[in-house]
Amino acid sequence: xxxxxxxxxxxxxxVIPLTLTLYLLFxxxxxxxxxxxxxxxxxxxxxxxxxxxxxxxxLPLVFFFGAFLESLTFQRxxxxxxxxxxxxxxxxxxxKSIRDISSLFSxxxxxxxxxxxxxxxxxxxxxxxxxxxxxxFGDVLHPFIPDDQIAVYLPLSYSMGGGTTIIISxxxxxxxxxxxxxxxxxxxxAGVVSSVPDDKKIIEExxxxxKEVP
Numbered sequence: 001x002x003x004x005x006x007x008x009x010x011x012x013x014x015v016i017p018l019t020l021t022l023y024l025l026f027x028x029x030x031x032x033x034x035x036x037x038x039x040x041x042x043x044x045x046x047x048x049x050x051x052x053x054x055x056x057x058x059l060p061l062v063f064f065f066g067a068f069l070e071s072l073t074f075q076r077x078x079x080x081x082x083x084x085x086x087x088x089x090x091x092x093x094x095x096k097s098i099r100d101i102s103s104l105f106s107x108x109x110x111x112x113x114x115x116x117x118x119x120x121x122x123x124x125x126x127x128x129x130x131x132x133x134x135x136x137f138g139d140v141l142h143p144f145i146p147d148d149q150i151a152v153y154l155p156l157s158y159s160m161g162g163g164t165t166i167i168i169s170x171x172x173x174x175x176x177x178x179x180x181x182x183x184x185x186x187x188x189x190a191g192v193v194s195s196v197p198d199d200k201k202i203i204e205e206x207x208x209x210x211k212e213v214p
Contacts, residue, residue, distance in 0.1 A: 117129075
């Protein structure tokens with residue numbers, strides 16, 4: 001590739017994710033601001049409102065909501081509200097999908113992934129990256145599942161949290177030395193994003209010898 005083209009594409013690859021990230025952040029902030037603006041004007045006079053005030057007030061509201069959920073009383077209230085929501089047919093599907101996607105990438109969910117593994121089913125030449133989620137099935141499933149079986153979650157690429165859980169023999173699972181974050185990123189991008197440090201990707205992708213420049 002021509003050195004000038006390499007420089008151009010290096011800049012392009014650096015600008016695209018930065019631009020999209022900023023766009024999504026501004027879009028999210030603008031959407032939240034619009035919602036909170038209506039809430040603010042419902043309780044206070046319209047002339048008290050200034051652009052950006054809704055977002056500023058929204059941040060402590062989210063913090064206090066999280067603090068309230070630390071209380072067992074508010075946890076029970078929230079759980080009861082959640083039970084009512086998931087009884088509504090269409091709302092149930094939307095809410096549970098968003099909740100599952102959010103919880104998948106939370107630190108608590110990552111803590112439930114015990115180990116990154118390669119899964120190879122019997123008589124199959126294909127291997128898949130998965131996460132061990134359960135090694136002890138307790139008293140409920142234990143009578144139906146042999147002791148050498150474990151539960152492994154297999155995420156799907158480009159599916160925003162989609163995946164499936166399989167129960168498979170330990171002998172078909174190989175533990176690999178890979179962090180949960182790197183494995184999730186690798187699978188989510190279908191292997192396009194490797195474990196190369198972020199600050200080296202763009203440079204190494206279009207690196208060239210300065211002597212090539214005419």
